[in-house]
Amino acid sequence: MTNQPGIVITGASGRMGQMLIRTVAESDAARLVGVVERSGHDWIGRDVGECMGGAALGVSVTDDALEAFSNAQAVIDFTAPAATVEFAALAAQARATHVIGTTGLSDDDLEKIAAAARHATIVRAGNMSLGVNLLVQLTKQVAAALDEDFDIEVIEYHHNRKVDAPSGTALMLGEAAAEGRGVDLKEVTDSGRDGITGARKRGDIGFSAIRAGAIVGEHDVMFASQSERIVLRHVAEDRSVFARGALKAALWGQDKGPGEYDMLDVLGLKG
Numbered sequence: 001m002t003n004q005p006g007i008v009i010t011g012a013s014g015r016m017g018q019m020l021i022r023t024v025a026e027s028d029a030a031r032l033v034g035v036v037e038r039s040g041h042d043w044i045g046r047d048v049g050e051c052m053g054g055a056a057l058g059v060s061v062t063d064d065a066l067e068a069f070s071n072a073q074a075v076i077d078f079t080a081p082a083a084t085v086e087f088a089a090l091a092a093q094a095r096a097t098h099v100i101g102t103t104g105l106s107d108d109d110l111e112k113i114a115a116a117a118r119h120a121t122i123v124r125a126g127n128m129s130l131g132v133n134l135l136v137q138l139t140k141q142v143a144a145a146l147d148e149d150f151d152i153e154v155i156e157y158h159h160n161r162k163v164d165a166p167s168g169t170a171l172m173l174g175e176a177a178a179e180g181r182g183v184d185l186k187e188v189t190d191s192g193r194d195g196i197t198g199a200r201k202r203g204d205i206g207f208s209a210i211r212a213g214a215i216v217g218e219h220d221v222m223f224a225s226q227s228e229r230i231v232l233r234h235v236a237e238d239r240s241v242f243a244r245g246a247l248k249a250a251l252w253g254q255d256k257g258p259g260e261y262d263m264l265d266v267l268g269l270k271g
C-alpha cells in the first residue's frame with residue numbers, strides 16, 4: 001500500500017486530458033487511479049495508455065465519474081463548463097480535492113463551484129503555469145504604478161480549436177490590471193471591437209483574441225502612453241507547464257480544508 005495520492009483525470013481524450021494522464025502516470029508523487037470520459041465515447045472500457053497509442057497503463061476509461069472519484073484523493077479537470085459544474089458536486093460528494101483548469105465559466109457556473117467549495121477543497125485557475133501566475137502579480141504592480149495616461153490592452157493568442165474568449169488567462173490578467181488600478185473590471189472592459197467603435201475610452205482595459213493554427217497559448221499585457229509602451233509577455237511552449245502546475249495543485253490541496261483556492265495560493269505568490 002502506498003500513501004501517494006490517487007488521482008483521476010477527466011476529459012481523458014482531450015488535449016489537456018492526455019497531457020495530464022502522461023504527467024501523473026510518470027510522477028513519483030502521485031498515482032493515476034482513474035480516467036473519465038463521457039458516456040458513449042469509444043475509449044470507455046479500454047486501457048487508457050493503449051487508447052493514447054502507447055503501452056498499457058493498467059487503468060480503464062470509465063464514464064462513472066462518482067465511482068472513479070470515490071477511489072481518489074484528487075480529480076484534475078480540464079473539460080468544459082457544464083461538465084466541470086457537474087464534477088464539482090461529485091468531487092465534493094467523494095471528498096476529493098478538485099483541481100479545475102476549465103475556462104469559459106459563466107457567473108452562474110462560478111456560483112455553483114463556490115457552493116461545492118463549502119464542502120470540498122477546490123483549486124481553480126485559468127492558467128496553472130508558474131510564469132503566468134508571476135505575470136499576474138507583475139501586471140498588478142505595473143498597473144498600480146501607472147495612471148490612466150497608459151492604456152491597458154490584454155492580447156491573447158491561441159490555437160484554432162479554442163472555443164472561449166477572452167481566454168481564462170486574459171481574464172486573470174485583466175482582473176490583476178483592474179485590481180492594481182483600483183477599478184472594477186466589469187466597468188472598464190472593452191472587448192470584441194468591430195465597426196465604428198468610437199475612440200478608445202480613457203481608463204478602459206481592452207481585450208483582443210487571436211485564434212490561429214497550433215498556438216499553445218501566448219499573452220501580452222500592453223501599457224501604452226503617447227510616448228512610450230511597456231509589454232509584459234508570456235509564452236507557453238507546450239502544454240506540460242499546465243499539467244505540471246495542475247499536479248502540484250492536486251498535491252498541495254491534500255492537507256487543506258474546504259474552500260476555493262487558486263494557483264497564487266499553491267505557488268505562495270499571494271501578496
Ligand SMILES: NC(=O)C1=CN([C@@H]2O[C@H](COP(=O)(O)OP(=O)(O)OC[C@H]3O[C@@H](n4cnc5c(N)ncnc54)[C@H](OP(=O)(O)O)[C@@H]3O)[C@@H](O)[C@H]2O)C=CC1
Pocket residue numbers: 010011012013014015016017037038041078079080082083100101102103104125126127128129168242
Ligand atoms: N487552466 C489552464 O492552465 C488551462 C486550461 N485549459 C482549459 O481546459 C479546457 C480543455 O482544453 P483542451 O484540453 O484544449 O480541450 P479539448 O476539447 O481537447 O478537451 C476537452 C475534453 O473534455 C471533454 N468533455 C467536454 N464536455 C464534457 C462533458 N459534458 N462530460 C465529459 N467530458 C466532457 C471532451 O470530450 P468530447 O471530446 O467527447 O467532447 C474532451 O475530452 C478548456 O476550457 C481550456 O481553456 C487548457 C489549457 C491550460
Ligand SMILES: O=C(O)C1=N[C@H](C(=O)O)C[C@H](O)C1
Pocket residue numbers: 103126127158162166167168169170216217218
Ligand atoms: O484553451 C487553451 O488551450 C488554453 N486555455 C487557457 C486559457 O483560456 O487561458 C490557458 C492556456 O492559455 C491554454
